[in-house]
Amino acid sequence: MVQVDTLPPLIRSEAQKTHLLIRDFIKRTPILTCTTLSALASTPQSAEALARTEWIGRDPARPKINLFFKCENLQTIGAFKLRGATSFLQRLGDEELAKGVVTHSSGNHAAALALAAKRRGAPAYIVMPRISMPNKIAATRSHGAEIVFSGSTAPEREAVAAEVMARTGATMVPPYDHPYIILGQGTLALEVEEQVGLMLDAGSGGKLDAVVAPLGGGGMLSGIATALSGTGIRVFGAEPSFQGGDDGRRGLAADPPERVTEVKTLTIADGLRTPVGVYPWSVISDREKVGGVFAVTEGQILAAMRLVLERMKVVIEPSSAVPLAVVLFNEDFRRRVEQEGGEQGWNICVVFSGGNTTVEAIGKLFAKEENEDER
Incomplete structure (x- = not known):
């Protein structure tokens, strides 16, 4: 962490x-x-x-x-989100990268983190609400991320992300608050x-x-x-x-x-x-x-x-x-x-x-x- x-x-x-x-x-x-x-x-x-x-x-x-x-x-x-995701991934060590990264996002941060992780050879686990737009799901999946679906409320998304972190040891990459x-x-x-x-x-x-x-x-x-x-x-x-x-x-x-x-x-x-x-x-x-x-x-x-x-x-x-x-x-x-x-x-x-x-x-x-x- x-x-x-x-x-x-x-x-x-x-x-x-x-x-x-x-x-x-x-x-x-x-x-x-x-x-x-x-x-x-x-x-x-x-x-x-x-x-x-x-x-x-x-x-x-x-x-x-x-x-x-x-x-x-x-x-x-x-979208601009690739800048922040890349900034975060470039600062992680080999051990952290090996365990992967996780976030919850229905939009541009999801695809940005998926691509940034792909470039660093790190697994990416993206928690997305089931109601996410199909084009944004497809974009995220195209970069090799594992998509985990959740409910649409913030508590539901956060709970699923916590489960993924507990299962994989992945590092949480928040969309903006870091x-x-x-x-x-x-x-x-x-x-x-x-x-x-x-x-x-x-x-x-x-x-x-x-x-x-x-x-x-x-x-x-x-x-x-x-x-x-x-x-x-x-x-x-x-x-x-x-x-x-x-x-x-x-x-x-x-x-x-x-x-x-x-x-x-x-x-x-x-x-x-x-x-x-x-x-x-x-x-x-x-x-x-x-x-x-x-x-x-x-x-x-x-x-x-x-x-x-x-x-x-x-x-x-x-x-x-x-x-x-x-x-x-x-x-x-x-x-x-x-x-x-x-x-x-x-x-x-x-x-x-x-x-x-x-x-x-x-x-x-x-x-x-x-x-x-x-x-």
């Missing part, structure tokens, strides 16, 4: 060391731009649009925004810092002002905040508001701030249906590292996803669309950009966290939206 007293601190230099450790096993995913989306983000929302929100009757914000997109949807296995995972996910921010910096140097100049990323368990957001700490680049989180999916935002808004430990939401952003973990919360609740967390509705997430599909010709999953939805539709965030960015505005990088969806799933999402609009 990994000893707690040997875990690295969550600081920028450790993220840099982690990048050196894993860079040969991950893709350096590209940064894309879209003039149309930057123009839309810089256009005030209409009174009609605001009339359907909590900002009804207010003058719309008028930010100036130049957008960049970090495409982790083009990462191997189709320094190795956090530092691994944070490596994407180091690439963003360099890539966007080079693009700005070659173009209009300026600097990267902010990164906006999805917030679920918090491994990626806390990793980004750790990697960019001290650089002057602001970091913000984005969550769905549906059925209390904005636990990070609510926890920060409490007096004093307090981590929300339970979330029950069926938001379409299925990768964000989990409460923020203990380690991630220690970073996210630090106002010097994370400037705030903002939430958006299901309709706004779908609208952002449609824009990416139609204007950028890029396939992303709903969770990936949440940060763009914040930039386009959350008036609190947009007002902050207007006030702090002034006439010059902000250069903002939005993280596309993954693209693991299907044509059928996308079709159902938009068909449901159209049917609701007709009613």
Whole structure:
């Protein structure tokens, strides 16, 4: 087992060391731009649009925004999760690798850990709910993992994972609540810092002002905040508001701030249906590292996803669309950009966290939206 007293601190230099450790096993995913989306983000929302929100009757914000997109949807296995899984596996010794690794996940972490284990020659035991999407089960199995099915609740998944650990001696690799995972996910921010910096140097100049990323368990957001700490680049989180999916935002808004430990939401952003973990919360609740967390509705997430599909010709999953939805539709965030960015505005990088969806799933999402609009 990994000893707690040997875990690295969550600081920028450790993220840099982690990048050196894993860079040969991950893709350096590209940064894309879209003039149309930057123009839309810089256009005030209409009174009609605001009339359907909590900002009804207010003058719309008028930010100036130049957008960049970090495409982790083009990462191997189709999501950023490979970074954290590889970071963890690269730190295990031969004896631990021989016994294998185990996790419980219905999504991208499952496939990421399966591939990372395969590359290290380690057995992988993945506990997946029986209701997991067939394409994600197939992806995980394709990397040679042994899938063990469970019920869909967290206690059911954890109980089966504990049984596997007792039977095999495998090491638990959590999806987000561990320094190795956090530092691994944070490596994407180091690439963003360099890539966007080079693009700005070659173009209009300026600097990267902010990164906006999805917030679920918090491994990626806390990793980004750790990697960019001290650089002057602001970091913000984005969550769905549906059925209390904005636990990070609510926890920060409490007096004093307090981590929300339970979330029950069926938001379409299925990768964000989990409460923020203990380690991630220690970073996210630090106002010097994370400037705030903002939430958006299901309709706004779908609208952002449609824009990416139609204007950028890029396939992303709903969770990936949440940060763009914040930039386009959350008036609190947009007002902050207007006030702090002034006439010059902000250069903002939005993280596309993954693209693991299907044509059928996308079709159902938009068909449901159209049917609701007709009613």
